Amino acid sequence: MNVREPQRNNVVTQSLAQIGACGLFLLTLLAAIPRSFRYVRETIRQLWFVGAMSLTIIMVCGLFVGMVLMLQLYHVLSIFGGTSASGMVVALSVYRELGPVVTALLFAGRAGTSITAEIGLMRATDQIDAMEMMAVDPIAYVATPRFLAGLIAMPLLCCVFCAMAIFGGHLVGVTWLGIDNGTFWSNMTAVVDVHTDIVNGVLFKSLAFGAVVSLIAVFQGFTTPPTSEGVAYATTRTVVASSIAILALDFVLTAFLM
């Protein structure tokens, strides 16, 4: 007991142990992907749950992010007489950073927590053990479908978020503040590059964020102590760890992709 006490209290050691365990869990998850192909229906069900059910929050938030961004940019750019570039800047900001990052943060809050809580409660009520006893691999049946669903849903949700943000920007910039509609679209299409902004910015980043958030959510669910307090802590850890991982990974990806 005396030997273990300092280790438990050492935040760095504990964090490193968690990261190591999460890495090993990822290997288990990846190894279970071929076995999970027989649970395609479960993957589709999870895709509906984490993807389609997150659409409302993603669409509403995307709309308002675009609207606020346009409003702010318009007032700043009007000082220099560059309001015609507002649409272009909104598009670049949304595609390169805000779209993937805000979608991932919202996804962690909406879907990540529910995945963790669901799996945690399944553990607390012995449902995971019951599957083991029925010779059903819970990693292949429970974890992998949720991981794959998150991986697939995130880029799609990010695309929806970006579309809504551009729509919100157009609504404020063109309809309300009077920017010319043709200028808004032509500046945007002239600057936005499909490879740099859409493939690297939207798809690649959101795919990476989807993998990280889903992994953390599933890992926290599977490793939570099977108590109500444990589930509460695990859902909190999912949001905290996902948020940190998203922002840190965003910096790394941006540095490599730019």
Added chain:
Amino acid sequence: MTQPVSQSPDDSTLVRVRGLTTVLNGKTIFDALDLDIPRGKVTAIMGPSGTGKTTLLKHITGQMRADAGEILVNGENVAGMSREQLYKMREGIGYLFQNSALLTDFDVFENVAFPLRQHTQLPEVLIRNLVLLKLQAVGLRGAARLMPNELSGGMARRVALARAIVFDPMLILYDEPFVGLDPVALNQVLKLIRTLNQTLGITSVLVAHELEAVKQVADHVFLIANGKVVAQGDPKTIASDGSPWTRQFFGGEADGPVPFQYPAGDLAQALGFAGAAK
């Protein structure tokens, strides 16, 4: 350490445990435990709380690995099995969890059908008939479309039992099947355990605290304490065998071989009285 045992137990023994040693968080749960579960009988495992009864069931199913010793189920060593072999063995074992562990996303019918859908390619009509027969056996065919949260504790346990017997297993493990049941539900579960044992010849192992219930259903009782079997025998006579263990456990005495106080240091010293340490 591991003791050498025969690799081919005689036909009358389905589960053979030899030299089972388990240490969890520094506490010895089993200390070279030996016991045999006879085939085709109902065997009860009893003992004080925290003595490792559920852990023993988990060792038998391979959910937990022991530190030493061997467990042979139908002649095969559980400890040496791969994951695939363990899963194969578990298809022949039913396990009734204390809290039923029904899958909350599925209704009663789908819960019972779950193992069939996962492990067979049976046509839907056959699955339907099998599930309805199992539900009929536990008296809940009419509840097939209820969700788990609409069931009482006793009903949930019977559904879990229907699910456990859906493959007609050779062995059923019951983890505290009588806890929290009213007298009617208790008698229903008792009747089911006995009927399944007699009609299907299923070997049953039940972990329980209720001697009166155990007397009605079990053929043999093991009393486990301090990591070992401290008494065993016929459930109707074991309480009067005269040992301090059985006297305390079945007599419900607060103190005895199982101490009332959890091991702790000197009370006076803990309270900080001067000179208490001397």
